[in-house]
Amino acid sequence: MTLTIEGVHAGYGGGTVLHGVDLVVPEGGALAVLGMNGAGKTTLVHTIAGLVKARSGSIRLGDVELAGRPAHRIARAGVALVPQGRRVFASLTVAEHLALSRRKGDWTVPRILELLPRLGERLTHKGNQLSGGEAQMLAIARALLTQPRLLLLDEPCEGLAVDLAARVRAVVAELTRTGLTVLLVEQQPEHARAVTDRLVDLANGVLGTVTEHGDENTEGAAGISSSRA
Structure with missing residues (x-):
């Protein structure tokens, strides 16, 4: 589904981080937002995912308005976030992570x-x-099992x-070829150019x-099956 952002302002407390953001990611497209630390990249994806509330503007996935909805409703609408720093649960096994995330x-x-054969070798590992x-592969797997549109x-x-x-770039590049709509935020241009x-x-x-x-991506599907992160 197409992601359409129009005139979004968002921030924390009394401060504004995003100033009238307009952005369109077409259905099945892959777009990278590049910026240094503090540019507002994480605030942008957190606002789309509902972890930060937009103060004004519109965020739509297809015809569904996301702005103002709680995060769990946005997730149900088809938005999945792979957060910075992985944030997997230390005490849960890989198999338990997958079971908890799975939807039909x-x-x-x-x-x-x-797609991620290394995880199959680590199912009993915490x-x-x-x-x-x-851990990054697990974070991606967890997001995919929620059946995202974005x-x-x-x-x-x-x-x-x-x-x-x-290897992570190769996996992300493969996902973009499945028709999934992808928004990537990155500091390093070489990572972004490889997959979007x-x-x-x-x-x-x-x-x-x-x-x-x-198309500068040389890490295609051939590199996926042998990924050993």
Whole structure:
């Protein structure tokens, strides 16, 4: 479904972080928002997901207005967030994470384990026993099992070694080819260009002009089945 954001202002307490944000991510499209720390990237995805309340403006997924809805209602409408820092539960096993996240739909546990085979080898491992790359894969799996129409990714390669970041990018690139609408926020342009077809800069809560770039992704589906995060 198409994500349409119009005139959104949002922030914390008495401060405003997002200043009249307008953005469209077409159905099945992938767009990256680039910006430095403090630019408002996390505030943007948190506002879409309902974790931060928009003070004004409209956020629509298809024909459904999301602005003003509580986070659990937005999730039910088809929005899934892969948060910055993974945030998996330390005491739960991989299998328990997957079971708790599962809803009926096209994304099933067997399909997830086909996409992310390393998780299949770690089903009995707890969250605090996973590597950074494994925890990121689990965070993505958890989001997919909610059957999203829109996937929000908050710096999914942050803190990962170069090879692990490349494997995460390969997974995200594969997801964009499934027709899922994806909004990625990133600091590093190379991560964004590898998996999205359009880029936009965010600075001081204000978006620039969306630009398109060629298909620079060389980490396609061939790299997925052998991913070993």
